[in-house]
Amino acid sequence: MSSSASTLARAARLYEAPVGKKAVMAISGVILFGFVLGHMLGNLQIFLPPGIDGKFPIDAYGEALRHNQPLLYGTRVVLLIAVIAHIISAIQLATLKIAARPVAYARYTPIASSYASRTMYWSGPILAAFIVYHLLHFTTGTVHPSFRDLHVHDNVIAGFSVWYVSAFYILAMVLLCLHLYHGIWSMTQSVGFSHPTYTPKIKLGAKAFAIVIAAGNISIPLSVLFGVVK
Amino acid sequence: MRLTLHIWRQKSPTDKGRMVPYTLDSVSGHMSFLEMLDVLNEQLIGKGEEPVAFDHDCREGICGSCGFVINGVAHGPRRGTTVCQLHMREFEDNAELYLEPWRAAAFPVIKDLVVNRSAFDRIIASGGYISVPTGSAPDGNAIPVPKQDSDMAMAAATCIGCGACVAACPNASASLFTSAKISHLGLLPQGQPERHSRAVRMVAQAKDEGFGNCTNIGECEAVCPKGIQIENIARMNRDFIAGAAAYREAQAEAGAG
Numbered sequence: 001m002s003s004s005a006s007t008l009a010r011a012a013r014l015y016e017a018p019v020g021k022k023a024v025m026a027i028s029g030v031i032l033f034g035f036v037l038g039h040m041l042g043n044l045q046i047f048l049p050p051g052i053d054g055k056f057p058i059d060a061y062g063e064a065l066r067h068n069q070p071l072l073y074g075t076r077v078v079l080l081i082a083v084i085a086h087i088i089s090a091i092q093l094a095t096l097k098i099a100a101r102p103v104a105y106a107r108y109t110p111i112a113s114s115y116a117s118r119t120m121y122w123s124g125p126i127l128a129a130f131i132v133y134h135l136l137h138f139t140t141g142t143v144h145p146s147f148r149d150l151h152v153h154d155n156v157i158a159g160f161s162v163w164y165v166s167a168f169y170i171l172a173m174v175l176l177c178l179h180l181y182h183g184i185w186s187m188t189q190s191v192g193f194s195h196p197t198y199t200p201k202i203k204l205g206a207k208a209f210a211i212v213i214a215a216g217n218i219s220i221p222l223s224v225l226f227g228v229v230k
Numbered sequence: 231m232r233l234t235l236h237i238w239r240q241k242s243p244t245d246k247g248r249m250v251p252y253t254l255d256s257v258s259g260h261m262s263f264l265e266m267l268d269v270l271n272e273q274l275i276g277k278g279e280e281p282v283a284f285d286h287d288c289r290e291g292i293c294g295s296c297g298f299v300i301n302g303v304a305h306g307p308r309r310g311t312t313v314c315q316l317h318m319r320e321f322e323d324n325a326e327l328y329l330e331p332w333r334a335a336a337f338p339v340i341k342d343l344v345v346n347r348s349a350f351d352r353i354i355a356s357g358g359y360i361s362v363p364t365g366s367a368p369d370g371n372a373i374p375v376p377k378q379d380s381d382m383a384m385a386a387a388t389c390i391g392c393g394a395c396v397a398a399c400p401n402a403s404a405s406l407f408t409s410a411k412i413s414h415l416g417l418l419p420q421g422q423p424e425r426h427s428r429a430v431r432m433v434a435q436a437k438d439e440g441f442g443n444c445t446n447i448g449e450c451e452a453v454c455p456k457g458i459q460i461e462n463i464a465r466m467n468r469d470f471i472a473g474a475a476a477y478r479e480a481q482a483e484a485g486a487g
Contacts, residue, residue: 013474014471014474014475016434016437017430017433017434017437017470017474018403018433018437018442018443018444019433019443019444019466019467019470019471020470020471020474021443022443022444022445022467023467023471093401093442093443093445096401096437096442096443097400097401097402097442097443099335099440099442100334100335100336100401100402100403100440100441100442101333101334101335101400101401101402101442102335103247103333104333105299105302105330105333106236106238106249106328106330107299107301107302107328107330108302108400109301109302109303110400110449111303111449111452111453112447112448112449112451112452113400113447113448113449114447117445117446117447117448118400118447120445182446182447185446186445186446188464189446189460189463189464189467190444190446190467191467191468191471192464192465192466192467192468192469192470192471193464193468194460194461194463194464194465195461196461199461
């Protein structure tokens with residue numbers, strides 16, 4: 001009895017078990033999903049024409065965010081915690097996965113799973129690398145050719161005029177699409193929600209959100225490259 | 231029909247193991263997959279070689295003894311079917327087939343295609359039970375059970391514990407098996423007293439056995455010969471999270487059962 005009681009006490013620490021780690025993945029994932037959705041909607045302001053004062057709406061939006069320090073730093077702290085939780089649980093789950101099958105199959109044929117679901121361990125780390133680059137590119141301007149603080153519109157045009165930078169952004173957004181395609185519905189399953197009526201609708205909604213977010217973001221570098229936005 | 235078989239041969243748990251090719255002629259489409267292996271083994275014995283070891287018992291798809299991976303799919307190409315109920319007519323003449331055991335750290339190979347599935351027994355022992363008073367049988371209709379709950383519990387209870395879910399999972403997770411066992415008890419009134427502690431204990435035991443985690447990709451339910459659905463895994467997650475979050479130490483020495 002004592003050994004099973006200690007097993008119980010140990011597992012009771014939610015995070016000890018893989019199910020708890022997946023719940024952390026889900027909760028941090030929903031935060032990050034909410035952010036990429038809002039981020040995409042904010043970015044689409046690049047398509048708005050300048051106001052009567054000649055100022056671009058996206059520049060005014062950038063200034064408004066910069067001057068609302070509690071919102072800006074509150075969001076950054078929440079996102080940082082979510083990203084760290086997401087990455088740490090992913091690494092621990094990947095370690096568990098590797099240990100669970102030491103001898104690989106000579107033949108392994110997936111018959112039901114989506115390409116997106118099987119490549120989460122690839123799309124995730126590449127996206128992490130992309131986010132580091134993206135912050136150095138448009139937030140700090142470290143790797144940007146002509147960065148000027150708070151000149152969002154000009155920075156975007158100059159940044160995406162380099163074709164291989166745009167190509168990397170587009171590739172990253174395709175991977176984001178794949179990651180969200182599986183991730184958005186998967187988190188409902190991880191926290192214990194599944195129902196034959198609602199789950200197929202959630203899966204459909206996940207696909208729609210994944211495609212809309214990726215397409216919305218991809219439209220920006222493409223518009224710059226083809227001169228739609230100047 | 232004629233077949234080329236690449237079969238995993240491993241003398242003992244400590245042997246490294248390797249794929250060995252065999253050719254087999256005059257295979258009838260009416261043979262079951264295991265009967266085809268019986269024919270191969272007769273020929274191997276005739277030649278003085280060691281026959282291929284594989285698990286089997288009822289050969290009618292209900293005991294859960296048999297199963298191995300055929301060309302990368304647990305229990306082979308026919309859905310909802312164990313290897314013993316798979317017939318050779320499912321395959322083309324001159325087919326090349328790769329036969330491998332369930333591969334998981336928690337399922338060590340005993341010999342060839344036979345793996346040790348005692349880990350499943352230990353998961354059951356950790357929480358797959360209900361506490362009932364002994365004595366005379368209770369009245370069958372004394373406790374009302376909603377029809378949809380009994381349907382879901384019975385669907386989960388069809389799990390035969392073959393291990394195909396673990397074999398098909400890229401993470402070698404036992405989540406489908408564990409959740410089926412948690413569900414068929416946890417959905418019924420008799421399973422309520424241990425519902426949350428059962429989920430906590432069985433999930434913890436599955437991890438201790440060395441099974442991986444679930445990534446919700448759905449390969450398990452696709453190969454399951456009994457059609458167990460991953461909705462059960464969501465139910466397990468729900469009961470585990472509720473049980474683990476609400477866990478508290480026992481307040482008194484006595485009072486159990």
